[in-house]
Each structure stands twice: as C-alpha cells, then as structure tokens.
Amino acid sequence: MSPSQLAPFINAASNEEAFIEQEFHAGHEAHRRQVSPPPVASATASSIVDFWRNAGAAMWFAKDAGFDRDFRERFLNAHEAAVRGELEDWPVTPHGALALVILLDQFPRNAFRGTPRMYATDAMAREAATAAIDAGHDEAMGELRLFFYLPFGHSEDVVDQERSVALARALGEPNLSHAKGHREIVRRFGRFPHRNPILGRAMTAEEQQFLDDGGYAG
Secondary structure (H helix, E strand, C coil), rough: CCCCHHHEEEEEEEEHHHHHHHHHHHHHHHHHHCCCCHHHHHHHHHCCCCHHHHHHHHHHHCCCCCHHHHHHHHHHHHHHHCCCCCCHHHHHCHHHHHHHHHHHHHHHHHHHCCCCHHHHHHHHHHHHHHHHHHHHHHHHHHHHHHHHHHHHHCCCCCHHHHHHHHHHCCCCCCCHHHHHHHHHHHHHHCCCCCHHHHHHHCCCCHHHHHHHCCCCCC
C-alpha cells in the first residue's frame, strides 16, 4: 500500500490517540475533584478532631510531607477563618475548643513547616487553650487533652513553660519529661535555638553547640 493510501489510517489512529488522551485527562480531573478535601463549609469542628484523632501518634509528631499536604489541603480555609476570628462559636463545646486550638497550634506546624508562619498564631493558640482549660473542656477530651496543653510548651516564655510542666503532670510520662525538656531549653536560652534559622535570628555559639551536640531540633 502506498504512503498516500496509508495516510487516512495514520490520521485516524492519531486522532484516536488524541481522543483517548483527552478522555484520560478529563477523567483524571473529574476523579481529582471527587477526592479533593472538603471546603471550609464542611470542615466542622468534629471533622478536624476526627482527622487528628485518626492520624494518631504516628503522625502527630512526625515529619511527613504527604500528611502535611493532606492536612493543609483539608483545613487551610478553616485555619484562615480561625485567624480572622470567624470561629468564635466553636469554643462553647469541648470538640469545638479543641478543633480551634488544633487549627491555631498544630496545623501551622504541619502546613507551614520550615517557615515563620509555623509560629505566627502561637499567641492565639495559647489564648484559646487558656479559655478551654478554664472552661474544663480539656477534661472531656481524654488523651487528646494533650493538645490543649502543648501551646504552652511551644512558647518561648518561661512562665508558659512552667504552666506546661504543671499541666503535663496530670498526663504522666512521657509527656512530663518532654515538657520538662522544653522548659529547660527556654530557661537556658530564653528561646528554642532550632527556630533561629527559620525566624532569621542570629545563632549564638552556645546555641549552635547545643544543636551540634544533638539538642532538641524541633
């Protein structure tokens, strides 16, 4: 068969391949939309607490890019709403109060890892945690009450660190030892040295030696 006779078949095959590729990408995009995280309208306090509970200790303190991305995509809008003060009704219940603290304290540490934004809402988190503890909400959340206490352990103020240790006593080990370790760092340096590069702070020789010797690095 001559080239001119083959041309219609070649063109038909090319068109079919193009159609298949187009359909594949369309189907992939439709699937991506189906499995995309819910918008903020459906990011309820319960959905945040359930997500965090189901993640478990294996992910709570791990550095996992996939988990960070999933957390960010699901709840970024809710975090930003919390920052704007739009979730003021959440803290009336234990679940709502915990969800708010998670959005302000834990979420940034995953979603904005390695950037100053990790710590931008720490003060808001401590304020929310203080109100929740004063209301007794921590007593209703079982093992998850730890996350009402961590905002104080994340502070670079020694007064907050003392409160962190006092709260951790009710949790026992290993939480109490972790809280004491954080307190000692802040007592010694007045801050967490591992944050210096992230926040653009100059590192002292003593701080660098502490990190070089295997001191807490976040």
